Amino acid sequence: MSTYATPITTLIVTRPTNFHRLETRYKLVRYELPEILYRVSKNNCMTYGQVQNSLYEQLDCPYKLFKHDRLDGDEKWVVYALYPRYLVPATVMLPLFPDGAFPAREIAFEQLDLYSLLSLLQIVYCRSGQARHFTGQDLCYVLGKHTDACLQIELLDGSSEYTEEDEQEIKVVGLPRRLQHISSGRKSLPSTAYFARKESNRTSSIFQIKQSDIDLYKRCKEPLYEICAYTSSCALRAIEEEVGKQLYGFLSDFSMNLVGYGIICHAKTRLFDRFESCEQEPLSLSLVSPASIAVFDHRLNQAVPFQLCLTLLAHVAPDVQIVSGANIAQPERALILQDYDQEDFEQRGILAEHLNPFAELFYLYSHLPWQSLSVNIKPESAKKTHGYLDYVLPKLDDQDFCMNVEMALAQLALKDILYYQRSVQQHLPSLPQEYIFIRKDHTYETLLYVENDAINFLDLRDASQVVGRDDLLSRLGVDWVAMYEKMLETARKRGEMEPGQESACYDVIVGPDLFVELKPANERVLYRYDEIIRRDASMDVAVSVEDLKLLPHYDDVGTAYCLPFSTLMRRGLLEPHAPLRSKRELASLNFYRQLEAYDAFLDEVKRHDPLISFSRLTQGAYWEEIIRIFELQPDKHGYYSRGQFKGYYQKRGWFCKGKEKAGGRHHRLEMYEGVWYDDAGNYIVGPQQPSNQRHLHAHPIWHFAVYQGAEHFESASLLRSIGAQYARPPQYRLHPYAFHLIDLYVESWLRYSCVKIKEEVFLTL
Numbered sequence: 136m137s138t139y140a141t142p143i144t145t146l147i148v149t150r151p152t153n154f155h156r157l158e159t160r161y162k163l164v165r166y167e168l169p170e171i172l173y174r175v176s177k178n179n180c181m182t183y184g185q186v187q188n189s190l191y192e193q194l195d196c197p198y199k200l201f202k203h204d205r206l207d208g209d210e211k212w213v214v215y216a217l218y219p220r221y222l223v224p225a226t227v228m229l230p231l232f233p234d235g236a237f238p239a240r241e242i243a244f245e246q247l248d249l250y251s252l253l254s255l256l257q258i259v260y261c262r263s264g265q266a267r268h269f270t271g272q273d274l275c276y277v278l279g280k281h282t283d284a285c286l287q288i289e290l291l292d293g294s295s296e297y298t299e300e301d302e303q304e305i306k307v308v309g310l311p312r313r314l315q316h317i318s319s320g321r322k323s324l325p326s327t328a329y330f331a332r333k334e335s336n337r338t339s340s341i342f343q344i345k346q347s348d349i350d351l352y353k354r355c356k357e358p359l360y361e362i363c364a365y366t367s368s369c370a371l372r373a374i375e376e377e378v379g380k381q382l383y384g385f386l387s388d389f390s391m392n393l394v395g396y397g398i399i400c401h402a403k404t405r406l407f408d409r410f411e412s413c414e415q416e417p418l419s420l421s422l423v424s425p426a427s428i429a430v431f432d433h434r435l436n437q438a439v440p441f442q443l444c445l446t447l448l449a450h451v452a453p454d455v456q457i458v459s460g461a462n463i464a465q466p467e468r469a470l471i472l473q474d475y476d477q478e479d480f481e482q483r484g485i486l487a488e489h490l491n492p493f494a495e496l497f498y499l500y501s502h503l504p505w506q507s508l509s510v511n512i513k514p515e516s517a518k519k520t521h522g523y524l525d526y527v528l529p530k531l532d533d534q535d536f537c538m539n540v541e542m543a544l545a546q547l548a549l550k551d552i553l554y555y556q557r558s559v560q561q562h563l564p565s566l567p568q569e570y571i572f573i574r575k576d577h578t579y580e581t582l583l584y585v586e587n588d589a590i591n592f593l594d595l596r597d598a599s600q601v602v603g604r605d606d607l608l609s610r611l612g613v614d615w616v617a618m619y620e621k622m623l624e625t626a627r628k629r630g631e632m633e634p635g636q637e638s639a640c641y642d643v644i645v646g647p648d649l650f651v652e653l654k655p656a657n658e659r660v661l662y663r664y665d666e667i668i669r670r671d672a673s674m675d676v677a678v679s680v681e682d683l684k685l686l687p688h689y690d691d692v693g694t695a696y697c698l699p700f701s702t703l704m705r706r707g708l709l710e711p712h713a714p715l716r717s718k719r720e721l722a723s724l725n726f727y728r729q730l731e732a733y734d735a736f737l738d739e740v741k742r743h744d745p746l747i748s749f750s751r752l753t754q755g756a757y758w759e760e761i762i763r764i765f766e767l768q769p770d771k772h773g774y775y776s777r778g779q780f781k782g783y784y785q786k787r788g789w790f791c792k793g794k795e796k797a798g799g800r801h802h803r804l805e806m807y808e809g810v811w812y813d814d815a816g817n818y819i820v821g822p823q824q825p826s827n828q829r830h831l832h833a834h835p836i837w838h839f840a841v842y843q844g845a846e847h848f849e850s851a852s853l854l855r856s857i858g859a860q861y862a863r864p865p866q867y868r869l870h871p872y873a874f875h876l877i878d879l880y881v882e883s884w885l886r887y888s889c890v891k892i893k894e895e896v897f898l899t900l
């Protein structure tokens with residue numbers, strides 16, 4: 136069994152013995168807000184934003200609003216502000232309460248709990264002018280590499296999981312967000328934070344603007360932005376690639392910043408074991424049912440004859456009988472040909488102005504299992520152009536289209552199994568039949584269970600089917616009401632939910648005398664991104680000029696003919712006018728002097744380009760100087776190749792390809808692949824197959840929270856279900872496969888209320 140210790144995005148913070156460094160620079164002022172805010176905010180969701188914007192108008196210093204402060208014993212809304220020691224604290228009032236200023240007093244830093252203090256110091260750090268960091272309504276953000284992308288950085292108190300008296304766990308969570316441009320004619324809201332962009336020295340920075348300045352920006356036609364969550368799953372996946380790197384950079388810099396205040400912290404480490412029993416179980420549509428597939432044409436652009444589409448499908452999937460839907464009176468399953476995706480009709484999609492055809496499709500084909508397939512395989516970038524629907528059919532050997540067809544047929548096979556209640560043991564053997572699975576996702580709450588070797592569902596939006604849920608759970612010795620209250624109580628204690636708030640989403644697994652909630656641990660695996668980038672950086676990625684220096688790596692980049700640096704020192708060959716007794720000494724000293732001259736040249740480069748890519752360095756005047764320093768020789772065509780020079784960096788592990796890279800990464804990055812778990816009920820999921828990417832993903836950690844039956848809970852069957860593929864190779868899913876089946880059921884039969892569900896198919900109790 137492989138075991139691996141990995142740092143994660145949770146900080147172990149040691150409370151300082153004194154706060155002298157903070158006290159010499161700042162004074163901590165506490166403002167008490169009116170108690171009536173609790174009641175007002177419950178009736179008006181805009182109250183919190185209005186309070187935040189009013190504070191931003193009045194406080195010209197780092198501050199943080201806390202809604203559940205208990206410094207005096209009673210829970211209050213308070214604001215903690217950090218003023219420079221020499222400044223007089225400002226008077227704070229709110230338009231909602233014009234009766235007078237709010238009580239304010241200076242308190243000692245030791246009176247503040249460590250979590251609140253760190254949250255405040257995070258605001259200080261992000262307001263300090265650090266590149267690409269900014270704040271808005273006392274939230275902290277890091278600007279991404281995409282022009283409209285940023286990462287909201289939140290600190291969560293994880294102290295309940297750590298018992299050391301002088302240490303506390305702080306979970307650092309990154310939430311992908313986007314900057315959305317606001318039209319000039321749109322009316323501004325008093326509760327919304329608005330942002331502007333500033334360009335300086337080829338860099339872009341974002342800052343919140345005050346409500347009183349909004350009209351001025353509009354009159355000057357300066358662009359304004361607001362921060363929103365992503366709605367497009369494709370865009371979210373693209374941003375996800377950068378989350379790990381951004382979190383790593385924030386944790387490294389913020390930790391060093393805390394040291395300046397006498398606060399020491401380090402990343403927590405978790406010990407994971409590889410789950411070895413993750414084998415792909417292929418699902419063949421022809422094995423599920425030998426019946427033919429009826430293909431129906433629902434393309435928006437039908438310039439290409441439908442018969443050519445059928446011929447293409449028959450070639451790509453020769454094991455499945457493909458026929459036109461017009462030739463079958465009562466088809467058993469259908470494949471819907473399209474030239475669009477469902478995401479194209481979302482708010483910012485290329486077809487957002489068109490009527491979404493999926494509602495009609497759900498109505499037309501609700502009486503049988505069906506799956507859509509797009510024959511328009513234009514890249515994602517094409518979805519931003521008006522020629523998106525002008526396309527040609529994929530070639531017969533197009534690998535991407537072949538994969539899309541394979542996935543579509545596998546999804547159709549799953550829907551066939553659900554609709555006709557085929558044997559679970561025969562077709563889905565990795566599905567653990569001893570458990571009941573319940574998923575709530577905002578609108579839908581759905582239960583899956585296996586009975587008589589068939590999958591059944593309950594739609595828990597229907598009160599009559601809730602009775603069936605309670606009956607199923609009672610047979611297993613589980614009280615739903617008691618367990619649900621326990622889930623809510625735990626979430627409230629962790630600060631994940633407000634008092635009185637109900638859970639909008641959850642995933643629950645129920646077994647005999649067992650109740651488990653599957654939830655994100657608010658942690659990610661933290662790879663050493665600095666080492667990864669240095670070893671695997673692209674030649675087009677800008678890096679620090681200091682990192683490009685070669686003299687400190689003389690022993691690594693030299694040839695086997697070069698004498699070791701220790702030998703050069705022992706023989707005194709680096710001294711001026713040292714006698715040279717052999718050609719090897721001459722060659723070694725000459726190479727050492729070349730590296731010395733090269734590093735001195737980089738010092739000159741640094742004055743103009745502190746960050747530079749390898750490609751930029753090996754062009755123009757810079758490349759001419761490198762040729763001179765290393766006495767590079769042209770080939771027979773007079774061309775100076777970068778191969779020899781690049782070889783120096785490849786010996787350091789940079790710009791390596793294929794097997795060279797795989798060998799170097801094995802011990803440090805093997806957790807990037809497969810399923811891993813620990814003895815605390817946590818697990819992570821990486822790709823099934825090795826990846827050639829730069830390992831920028833920081834995989835989220837998931838947690839089995841056991842509320843009943845912890846003494847006999849074993850996660851092996853659930854982890855095995857995660858490893859089951861069936862429909863979407865080569866990547867594992869984050870959850871046991873039953874939850875994907877629930878999603879298929881919701882998407883195929885519950886999403887549109889106008890669709891009649893075939894009652895004799897999905898059994899209810």
